[in-house]
Structures are given as structure tokens and as C-alpha cells.
Amino acid sequence: MxxxxxxxxxxxxxxxxxxxxxxxxxxxxxxxxxxxxxxxxxxxxxxxxxxxxxxxxxxxxxxDEVTPFEVPGDEGPGAYTGPEHPEAISVLIRRDYLITDPKRLRTQAERVESSLTPGADPEGGITAALGVLFGEYEPDEIAARCEEFGLEEGDSTLWVAATEPTEPGEWLPEPFEGADPQLLICRFDVSEVYDDEVE
CATH class of the missing domain: 1.10.287 (Helix Hairpins)
Incomplete structure (x- = not known):
């Protein structure tokens, strides 16, 4: 050697x-x-x-090997390149659900919104029911009570990313356009795939 x-x-x-x-x-x-x-x-x-x-x-x-550790501010691919002291942050959340019980979903929506026709075909009224429920309840409450609404939790992720201060309503037309992984300060993922890896 x-x-x-x-x-x-x-x-x-x-x-x-x-x-x-x-x-x-x-x-x-x-x-x-x-x-x-x-x-x-x-x-x-x-x-x-x-x-x-x-x-x-x-x-x-x-x-030609790496460690399993990810350090905020690491210089590797996709690493955080934003400011050390950001002036503002964006919290981006995605939660996926399977609609496991359309009838229950529709029934819960009918309890909230009287304009929905009771007993209507649940398969045909899913989009209206979803609009009612997500308009009435906070996303965290739906996540906690998803089975009551005929939903089953899938994968979810929460991103905390650095951003620039914005004026009210400035980004509403395209709210997720600026989701830059290199401005990501931290993220929290929930998925059955991690349970499988542990097992």
C-alpha cells in the first residue's frame, strides 16, 4: 500500500x-x-x-460510501441552501387518504350541509361531500377522525421551508410553485413503508 x-x-x-x-x-x-x-x-x-x-x-x-445521517446545512445534493436566519417560513403539508366508505363520507357531509340531498347516491356525490367536510373541519381534525369520515390515512409529509416575506394573497394563485427542496429546513414523513423497514 x-x-x-x-x-x-x-x-x-x-x-x-x-x-x-x-x-x-x-x-x-x-x-x-x-x-x-x-x-x-x-x-x-x-x-x-x-x-x-x-x-x-x-x-x-x-x-464510495455514505453515512445514514442527514445534517441540515450539509453540502450534499438537495442540501439546504437557504439563509441561516430566514425572515419567514412556509409549512407545506400533504396527507393522502383512501376513500374506504363513500356512504359514511356522504352521511357526515349531509349532517353539516343541509343543502345536500339526504339519501342521494353516495358514489355520485363524493366531490361535493369532500368540499363540505374539508370546508367545515380543520385538516388536523379530519386526520384525527378520518375513520368517522369514511377515510383511511395514507402517506403524509410536512415540510418547513425558508421563504421570503410576502404580501397577503400574493402566492394564492400558485401556492406550491415555490416548493424548493433546497430551502427545506426540516421535514416529517409518515408512511407504512417505514414500519415495513423496521420489521
Missing amino acids: SDAAQLTISEVRAAAEAVKAAIDRHLAAVSAPAEADDADVVTAYEELAAAAIAYDQILYEVY
Whole structure:
């Protein structure tokens, strides 16, 4: 093995040791009694993030492998490139549902909106019923009570993304046009696929 190769491998090992040390410092900082927004915790977090990014990069260069860690601000593909201190954020939510019981869905809508003809063909009145229910209830309430409405939860995701302050109504004509993954600060996904992976 050449000296250059040995040096590169030792650099990978050194980067790994740096991550381990950063984890110890971070754990010590977060477990010590302190006030909220403790500067030591923030510093330890930033050092851990930097060490993890450095290790991931050199691991890829030498072994063509990556770690399973995603650090906000990472320089990898699709990484956050927005401002460190955004002036505003957008919260983008997608929830998918299967319509498992059209009759129940229609019945719930009829309870809310008297103009819907009771007993009408539920298959033919689904779109009207959906409009009534989603106009009446908050999305979080529908998610919590979806079975009552004849719905079954599918995958869902919530994105918190940096954005520029806007005037009222400015983006309403095309609300999702500016959904840029590189402005994504964090995301939270719910899917059965993750349950399958755990099993």
C-alpha cells in the first residue's frame, strides 16, 4: 500500500474519531443542567454537525460510501441552501387518504350541509361531500377522525421551508410553485413503508 493510500485511510479514521469525540461533547453539553438555548449546547451541536459532514465526505471520497445521517446545512445534493436566519417560513403539508366508505363520507357531509340531498347516491356525490367536510373541519381534525369520515390515512409529509416575506394573497394563485427542496429546513414523513423497514 502506498504512503498516499495509508495517509488517506488514516484521515478517514481520524475523521471517525472526531465524530466520536464530538458526540461525547454534545452528550455532555445536553445532559448538563443548563438554561434553554445554552450556548454550550449550540456550540456542541454545530461541532457535531461539522464533524459528521467531514466524515461523510471523506468516507465517500475514499470508499464510495455514505453515512445514514442527514445534517441540515450539509453540502450534499438537495442540501439546504437557504439563509441561516430566514425572515419567514412556509409549512407545506400533504396527507393522502383512501376513500374506504363513500356512504359514511356522504352521511357526515349531509349532517353539516343541509343543502345536500339526504339519501342521494353516495358514489355520485363524493366531490361535493369532500368540499363540505374539508370546508367545515380543520385538516388536523379530519386526520384525527378520518375513520368517522369514511377515510383511511395514507402517506403524509410536512415540510418547513425558508421563504421570503410576502404580501397577503400574493402566492394564492400558485401556492406550491415555490416548493424548493433546497430551502427545506426540516421535514416529517409518515408512511407504512417505514414500519415495513423496521420489521
